[in-house]
Amino acid sequence: xxxxxxxxxxxxxxxxxxxxxxxxxxxxxxxxxxxxxxxxxxxxxxxxxxxxxxxxxxxxxxxxxxxxxxxxxxxxxxxxxxxxxxxxxxxxxxxxxxxxxxxxxxxxxxxxxxxxxxxxxxxxxxxxxxxxxxxxxxxxxxxxxxxxxxxxxxxxxxxxxxxxxxxxxxxxxxxxxxxxxxxxxxxxxxxxxxxxxxxxxxxxxxxxxxxxxxxxxxxxxxxxxxxxxxxxxxxxxxxxxxxxxxxxxxxxxxxxxxxxxxxxxxxxxxxxxxxxxxxxxxxxxxxxxxxxxxxxxxxxxxxxxxxxxxxxxxxxxxxxxxxxxxxxxxxxxxxxxxxxxxxxxxxxxxxxxxxxxxxxxxxxxxxxxxxxxxxxxxxxxxxxxxxxxxxxxxxxxxxxxxxxxxxxxxxxxxxxxxxxxxxxxxxxxxxxxxxxxxxxxxxxxxxxxxxxxxxxxxxxxxxxxxxxxxxxxxxxxxxxxxxxxxxxxxxxxxxxxxxxxxxxxxxxxxxxxxxxxxxxxxxxxxxxxxxxxxxxxxxxxxxxxxxxxxxxxxxxxxxxxxxxxxxxxxxxxxxxxxxxxxxxxxxxxxxxxxxxxxxxxxxxxxxxxxxxxxxxxxx
Numbered sequence: 001x002x003x004x005x006x007x008x009x010x011x012x013x014x015x016x017x018x019x020x021x022x023x024x025x026x027x028x029x030x031x032x033x034x035x036x037x038x039x040x041x042x043x044x045x046x047x048x049x050x051x052x053x054x055x056x057x058x059x060x061x062x063x064x065x066x067x068x069x070x071x072x073x074x075x076x077x078x079x080x081x082x083x084x085x086x087x088x089x090x091x092x093x094x095x096x097x098x099x100x101x102x103x104x105x106x107x108x109x110x111x112x113x114x115x116x117x118x119x120x121x122x123x124x125x126x127x128x129x130x131x132x133x134x135x136x137x138x139x140x141x142x143x144x145x146x147x148x149x150x151x152x153x154x155x156x157x158x159x160x161x162x163x164x165x166x167x168x169x170x171x172x173x174x175x176x177x178x179x180x181x182x183x184x185x186x187x188x189x190x191x192x193x194x195x196x197x198x199x200x201x202x203x204x205x206x207x208x209x210x211x212x213x214x215x216x217x218x219x220x221x222x223x224x225x226x227x228x229x230x231x232x233x234x235x236x237x238x239x240x241x242x243x244x245x246x247x248x249x250x251x252x253x254x255x256x257x258x259x260x261x262x263x264x265x266x267x268x269x270x271x272x273x274x275x276x277x278x279x280x281x282x283x284x285x286x287x288x289x290x291x292x293x294x295x296x297x298x299x300x301x302x303x304x305x306x307x308x309x310x311x312x313x314x315x316x317x318x319x320x321x322x323x324x325x326x327x328x329x330x331x332x333x334x335x336x337x338x339x340x341x342x343x344x345x346x347x348x349x350x351x352x353x354x355x356x357x358x359x360x361x362x363x364x365x366x367x368x369x370x371x372x373x374x375x376x377x378x379x380x381x382x383x384x385x386x387x388x389x390x391x392x393x394x395x396x397x398x399x400x401x402x403x404x405x406x407x408x409x410x411x412x413x414x415x416x417x418x419x420x421x422x423x424x425x426x427x428x429x430x431x432x433x434x435x436x437x438x439x440x441x442x443x444x445x446x447x448x449x450x451x452x453x454x455x456x457x458x459x460x461x462x463x464x465x466x467x468x469x470x471x472x473x474x475x476x477x478x479x480x481x482x483x484x485x486x487x488x489x490x491x492x493x494x495x496x497x498x499x500x501x502x503x504x505x506x507x508x509x510x511x512x513x514x515x516x517x518x519x520x521x522x523x524x525x526x527x528x529x530x531x532x533x534x535x536x537x538x539x540x541x542x543x544x545x546x547x548x549x550x551x552x553x554x555x556x557x558x559x560x561x562x563x564x565x566x567x568x569x570x571x572x573x574x575x576x577x578x579x580x581x582x583x584x585x586x587x588x589x590x591x592x593x594x595x596x597x598x599x600x601x602x603x604x605x606x607x608x609x610x611x612x613x614x615x616x617x618x619x
C-alpha cells in the first residue's frame with residue numbers, strides 16, 4: 001500500500017478515460033462497484049466521483065494484482081496501476097468509458113468494507129429513512145453525486161455572476177436578536193448572559209438593508225438560514241439562500257440582474273439555451289390579481305392550460321333569472337357585500353376539453369378531492385353534443401339559456417367538454433381550483449414526467465397587495481413584510497382604502513414553484529410610519545421590534561431593493577430531483593430529524609444547569 005499515494009499518484013479519474021488514452025499507463029483510486037470472476041480473469045468495475053471504468057485482472061499479465069482482485073468485494077477501496085486498452089467487440093455504449101478498459105499491473109487494498117445495507121446504485125427501492133441513517137453510503141450513488149456536483153457548479157457560476165455585476169460578497173451574522181413575528185426562530189441560549197438568547201437568523205433581511213444604508217451599494221451572499229417550522233417536500237429547517245440587495249435601483253433594474261443570472265445558470269451549467277425561449281431577455285410578468293384569477297395561486301405552473309375563469313359577474317348579471325344554486329351568492333352581491341372588505345365570495349369555472357378523455361367516473365371522483373380541501377362539493381356540467389346544452393348536472397335544470405350561453409362563451413366550452421364549478425369564500429375557491437388544476441394536469445399527462453428533460457416556464461408575479469385581512473381578527477396585516485414599498489400612485493389609499501394598495505413585491509416562479517422573492521424596500525421614514533399605523537403597530541412597538549433599522553433609515557438610506565433565491569429549491573428543479581433531500585448533502589427528515597447522527601437529542605443535565613435552563617416534563 002505504501003507505494004500507492006506516496007509514489008504512485010492518481011493520474012486520472014475513473015470516469016475520465018476515453019479512446020484517446022489507449023496505450024497509456026494510468027493510476028486509479030476508487031471503490032469496487034462490482035466484481036465478476038469469469039474463470040480466468042476477474043473484472044472489476046471501479047467507481048469514483050467521476051464515473052466507472054472496467055479493470056481487468058489477468059494472471060497472465062500480472063499475478064500479484066490478480067490475487068488482490070480475488071479477495072476484493074463491493075465497496076472495498078483500492079488502488080490500481082494499469083494500461084489502457086481498447087475493449088474491441090466488448091465495448092459498452094451505456095458507459096462514457098465503455099470503449100476502453102484498464103489491464104491491472106499493480107493493485108492494493110486501501111480499506112476493506114463490510115457488506116452495504118443497500119445497493120450503491122440508482123433506482124433502488126430502499127426506504128429513504130434507512131438510507132438517511134447511513135447517508136455517507138447513500139451519497140455514493142451516482143444520482144446524488146450528480147446533484148451535488150450540479151449544485152457546486154451553480155454556486156460557482158452564481159458567485160462569478162455577481163462579482164462581474166459589481167456586487168460584494170458580505171457575510172452577515174447567524175446569531176441575531178430575536179424579534180417576534182414572521183417565521184418561528186430557533187433559539188440559542190447564552191452561557192455568558194444567563195437567561196438571554198440569540199436567535200438563529202431566518203434570513204439576512206435587516207442586515208442586508210443596513211449594508212445599503214452603509215453605502216456598500218451591491219451586496220450578495222450564499223447564506224444558510226434557519227426556521228423552526230414544519231418541514232415539507234420543498235422546505236428544510238436549515239436552508240440556503242442566494243441573497244441579494246442593490247441601491248439606487250428600480251424593480252426593472254433588479255429583474256435584469258436576476259434574469260441574467262438564470263440565463264447563465266441554465267446555459268452554462270445545464271447546457272439549456274434558455275434565451276431561445278425568451279428572445280427579449282426577459283421573463284413574462286403576471287400581475288398577482290391575474291395569477292389568482294387564472295390559476296388560483298401566485299406560483300402558477302405555466303407548462304399546461306386548464307386555466308380558471310371567474311364568472312362571478314355573470315352570476316350577478318343573471319341573478320333572479322334561473323341560476324339555482326348560485327342565487328345566494330348573487331343575492332349577497334346585490335346587497336353590496338364587498339369582496340375585499342369581507343372577504344367576499346366568488347364563482348369560478350374550469351373547462352377540461354373533451355380531447356383529454358376525462359370520463360364521467362373520473363369526473364365524479366374529483367368531488368371527494370374538493371371536499372378534502374374544505375369545499376362543500378364540486379359542481380360540474382358536461383356540454384351536450386349540440387355544443388350548447390348542459391347535461392349530467394343539477395345546473396342543467398335551473399340555468400336559463402342566456403346564463404348558460406354566457407358561461408359557455410366565457411370559458412370557450414364546446415361539445416363533450418367538462419366544466420367544473422366552485423363557489424364560496426374566495427380563498428377557498430382559489431385553493432380548491434388551483435389544486436384541482438394541478439391534479440388534472442398530472443392525471444391527464446399535461447405535466448412532463450420527472451426526469452423527462454421537461455420545459456422551463458419562468459414568470460414574474462408582480463404587484464400584489466401590500467396588506468391582507470387577518471381572517472380571525474379582521475385587522476390589516478402586512479402581506480409580506482412591513483418594509484415593502486407601496487406603489488407611489490397608491491399612497492393616497494393607505495389611510496382610506498388599504499386593501500387597494502399594491503406594492504413593489506415580486507416572486508420569480510418556475511414550473512409551479514416560487515424560486516425567488518423580494519421587494520423594493522421602504523426607505524422613507526414618513527411612509528414607513530403610515531404603513532405601521534395601518535397594521536395597528538404603535539411607535540413603541542415598532543421600536544421594540546425594528547428600532548436599530550428605523551434609526552438607520554433616518555441616517556440617509558438610499559432607495560434600495562433586493563431578492564432571495566431558495567437555492568435548495570432552485571437546484572432541486574434544475575436537477576429534476578424528487579425532493580430537497582436529494583440535493584442536500586446531509587438533510588433532515590420530514591419531522592426535522594437527522595437520522596444519521598440522531599439530532600436533536602437530549603443533553604447532559606449539567607450543561608442545561610450551566611445555561612440556566614430548567615426542563616419541564618411533557619404533560
